[in-house]
Amino acid sequence: MSNLSVKLFGKTLDNPIIPASGTFGFGYEFNEYYDISILGSICLKGTTLEERYGNPLPRIAECPAGMLNAIGLQNPGVDKVISTELKKLKKVYPKKVIANVGGTLVEDYVETVKRFSTASSVLAIELNISCPNVKSGGMAFGTSAKSAEELTKAVVAVSTKPIIVKLSPNVTDISEIAKAVEGAGASAVSLINTLVGLRLDLKTGKPILSMNTGGYSGKGVFPVALRMVYQTYKAVKIPIIGMGGISTAEDILEMFYAGASAVMIGTENLINPYICKEIIESLPSVMEQHGISSLQSIKGKAHL
């Protein structure tokens, strides 16, 4: 029997498969499509202190092997997420979830994290310091080691939950930022968020997206994401949650070899709503094919 379970923050997850923030809503709607209780955990849509509508349409542009998005953190605000969305999710998903927090100012992050700290169904809080689609804050925190460190410190100080810092690939050296947030008390890092990209309309010659640029994600980014997980594993001791373009069970093995302790699946949920279920079902036989009895045992194998 293949063992899919992994350990994160002292807790055992049945499997390492977690839908990524922003590609799974607040989770419960997917329970109409399959029994979501099979998922290792669920990462919630990026949440801010106040409600946000996000950016004007169009927010989506197709790319070969992926897409650009410029959603701009549409969400109902942390209080409603806790009082309404988390309640609805709890009814169909008894396991713990990962909250994802965005913001403009350090104070916004701190306050939002404080409020999520009170929610019993939250396992950990992921700090999105890498969103390329908001005018201020967002990625600005994640592209400088100094501001990433300051924000992480401020948030760790008030959080009763483990803090995962979600890193931006739009930097020269991602391991520098990883080291900085590890030093500031982060319990884990997750990577990668989307890569800044652009598509132009052939008819008008102008950007398709209302914000001009957007975040590139999907199958096409997998090699870049994998390289960054590999590079970060060398630099930090805290666990790494790997993501970016994962679409098969084999991709997950590669992420573990590179050093991931768990994985998140994003864009592929939008293309095939059943992808997480399909991967959870196929992972044991793919592990068997490669003579792997437990995922924990192959973590970081690429570095040995």
Added chain:
Amino acid sequence: MRLENLKIAKNECLNESVFEMEFFGVTEPLEAGQFVNVGLNGFSLRRPFGVADYSRAYKSLTIIYRVQGKGTEFMSTLKAGNYAEVLTGLGNGFNYSGVKKPLLIGGGMGTAPIYYLAKKINESGIKPTVLLGFRSLKEAFYLEQFKKISNLVIATDDGSAGFKGNVLECIQTKNLAYDKYFACGPEIMLKNLAKFDGNGEISLEARMGCGFGACMGCSIKTKGGFGRVCKEGPVFKAEEVIFNE
């Protein structure tokens, strides 16, 4: 929503750039105003199309599409016998229960979902008035089919058939009577209709990531808050929608 592997039964040209595609093997009933999201080999994202016809007896679904870009161009090359992975039963349909004198309005490709709506309303025992607007007669399609199930009025921008002018001018000039309207077409048409009369239902379009509510790629503003075109829509109450200026 269901992910179905459907067999293409027919893919025929209706006029120079509009095609009718029929699929077999649909397992769940589809409502008028709902849409499907068609997976195409070699394209990352699915393509959304309104349900133009559905038959429970034949398990068949028809969409009518215009070749617009690379994806629809590829679709036009598909042959009967090919298969496509289609997400069916997406979004909420039109609510026509209790309506006595409906006016159905289709502009351009918005005509496609209006056909299935007209058919359903006609089957319920009310022959609806259908107003179709095209730039020119040569862009029109399905006119004979509409005549069988509705009182058909046509408006064209260039006057090549029916009333010369847009659908709103046609409603006002001809004083078309109705208790509630149902419309699908270009945003500017829907916006003007909503401004003219809030008591109607309009079917909107947006560029979509998923088509089933997961990505927030298609959210519009409504008086009641966010509305995802793919989930709360594509049909909205006209008075609820907040259009961009």
